Amino acid sequence: MMASGEHPAPFTAATLNALYAEISAEGGVTVAALRERITAFSTLAIADVDIQAFREGKKPWKKLRDEVIPVEHFLSAKYPDSARVRFPLDDQPPDAWLTPEPGAEPIGVEVTGALARAGIEVAKGMAGGKVVPGFIALPDDATNAAFAKVKARGRVMNARSSVDRAIDQAIASRMAGKDHVKFSGHILLITAPVGSSPNRSTDELGAAHAAAAASLPFAEVFVLDRSRGSPVVRLK
Numbered sequence: 001m002m003a004s005g006e007h008p009a010p011f012t013a014a015t016l017n018a019l020y021a022e023i024s025a026e027g028g029v030t031v032a033a034l035r036e037r038i039t040a041f042s043t044l045a046i047a048d049v050d051i052q053a054f055r056e057g058k059k060p061w062k063k064l065r066d067e068v069i070p071v072e073h074f075l076s077a078k079y080p081d082s083a084r085v086r087f088p089l090d091d092q093p094p095d096a097w098l099t100p101e102p103g104a105e106p107i108g109v110e111v112t113g114a115l116a117r118a119g120i121e122v123a124k125g126m127a128g129g130k131v132v133p134g135f136i137a138l139p140d141d142a143t144n145a146a147f148a149k150v151k152a153r154g155r156v157m158n159a160r161s162s163v164d165r166a167i168d169q170a171i172a173s174r175m176a177g178k179d180h181v182k183f184s185g186h187i188l189l190i191t192a193p194v195g196s197s198p199n200r201s202t203d204e205l206g207a208a209h210a211a212a213a214a215s216l217p218f219a220e221v222f223v224l225d226r227s228r229g230s231p232v233v234r235l236k
């Protein structure tokens with residue numbers, strides 16, 4: 001127990017390594033335990049250099065940002081606390097194995113990011129407290145020059161239609177990239193900056209991609225924002 005007036009230990013790279021060891025061990029962790037670890041990351045003090053490395057998806061923070069946090073967000077919304085999950089952390093698909101209940105066959109969970117590079121470029125611009133674009137409507141394969149030009153002009157207003165179009169195109173691209181029989185029966189999670197279009201209904205977002213999602217080999221397909229409090233939208 002922490003003594004009165006004592007500050008909790010900060011979340012460091014060592015804390016992160018301990019988390020990785022726990023969630024990759026045989027048997028994994030319960031959803032409740034995973035949520036507790038992610039809550040610690042969200043609430044404990046963390047060095048500026050580490051939080052910036054997390055924002056930019058640099059190692060060793062990349063898997064926490066790109067895989068662990070989205071899976072925790074999804075599981076906390078859709079599964080009981082007693083369900084278990086293990087993260088192989090081996091750069092091989094799937095990104096996680098979900099066991100919904102004791103004795104159940106594990107289900108693969110694959111995570112992919114829509115407008116992932118744009119998010120990283122926004123994060124890079126935040127270093128040093130700079131004013132940067134909050135949303136970059138460029139696909140991952142855009143040139144370095146195109147990203148530099150957008151970042152150089154700073155914050156601009158984006159029409160909702162252009163934001164929705166960029167997000168939809170990126171989601172469709174990520175689904176197409178994961179259309180492989182090896183994912184048959186698995187769950188696909190697509191992270192996307194849907195919070196950049198806050199007035200768009202989840203029904204509209206789901207309807208826009210339902211037909212394409214239905215053709216995928218995945219048993220279920222969802223899209224979710226990186227923010228843990230955002231809705232998890234089912235596409236299939």
